[in-house]
Amino acid sequence: MEEEIAHWRAFPRERPADIETPRPEQESVWDYPRPPRVEPVGARLRVEFAGVAVAETARGMRVCETAGAPVYYFPPEDVKRVFLRPMSHTTLCEWKGEASYWTLSVRGREAQAAAWCYPSPFEGYEAIAGWFAFHAGRADACYVGGERVTPQPGGYYGGWITSNVVGPFKGEPGTERW
Numbered sequence: 312m313e314e315e316i317a318h319w320r321a322f323p324r325e326r327p328a329d330i331e332t333p334r335p336e337q338e339s340v341w342d343y344p345r346p347p348r349v350e351p352v353g354a355r356l357r358v359e360f361a362g363v364a365v366a367e368t369a370r371g372m373r374v375c376e377t378a379g380a381p382v383y384y385f386p387p388e389d390v391k392r393v394f395l396r397p398m399s400h401t402t403l404c405e406w407k408g409e410a411s412y413w414t415l416s417v418r419g420r421e422a423q424a425a426a427w428c429y430p431s432p433f434e435g436y437e438a439i440a441g442w443f444a445f446h447a448g449r450a451d452a453c454y455v456g457g458e459r460v461t462p463q464p465g466g467y468y469g470g471w472i473t474s475n476v477v478g479p480f481k482g483e484p485g486t487e488r489w
Contacts, residue, residue: 312403319405324377325488331477339477340378346406347376349438354456356383358445360425361417365450366390372439374407378481378489380463380470383455384442387428395426395443408433413443415450425449427469447471 326341333339352371357364368389373381395413402410407429415425428443429436446469447453448462455473463470465482472480481489 315403316405323488327479327486327489329479331479333477337475337477340375340380340480341478343375343377343379343381345377346435347374349374349436352383352455355454356385357452357454358385358450359452359454360394360415360422360450361420362451363391363394363417365394365415365417366443366445372442374436374439376406378478378486379468380472380476380478380480382444382469383453383471384428384439384444387441387443390426390443398424400424402427404429406433407436407439422446422449444469 330341349372352373355369356371358366366385366389368385370386372384375381394415394417396416398412398414400412404410408431410427410429412424413426415422426443426445428441429439430441432440445453447460448466453460453471455471458473460471460473463472463480463482468482
């Protein structure tokens with residue numbers, strides 16, 4: 312695992328030519344750091360699936376990383392875990408560690424790998440240990456404040472795009488080296 316982590320941390324990254332210029336009230340994902348930064352969120356966060364608010368908090372955190380839309384994390388006590396079923400699927404982030412995935416299951420509907428968490432994250436990411444993130448493309452609706460978010464493109468990354476964040480965003484074919 313150490314070799315894989317070292318490989319991805321050293322992987323050469325490229326910047327696209329068409330980076331959007333943010334307005335004064337906006338952020339560019341190209342100004343986010345690598346390794347990623349964890350920071351508190353001042354807005355209320357909400358995730359809906361099958362007509363149920365499965366997670367809602369005013370105490371969220373977000374992880375901001377170069378080229379990706381922010382990923383929002385909910386403290387476990389603000390997640391209705393009765394609607395989550397653990398999966399055997401895991402992934403490895405070279406910065407945060409091993410993520411465990413969860414299926415959302417509400418009223419007979421399911422969305423596999425709709426949520427994930429880092430039970431034992433690497434050093435520097437302890438603030439999100441055991442907290443849940445939700446893939447906006449697999450939930451019915453996700454909100455930051457009162458704004459409904461757009462899922463980060465491509466289906467793999469779980470970032471939430473709001474009107475105050477500009478890209479382009481990694482995730483589509485051709486962005487693998489971002």
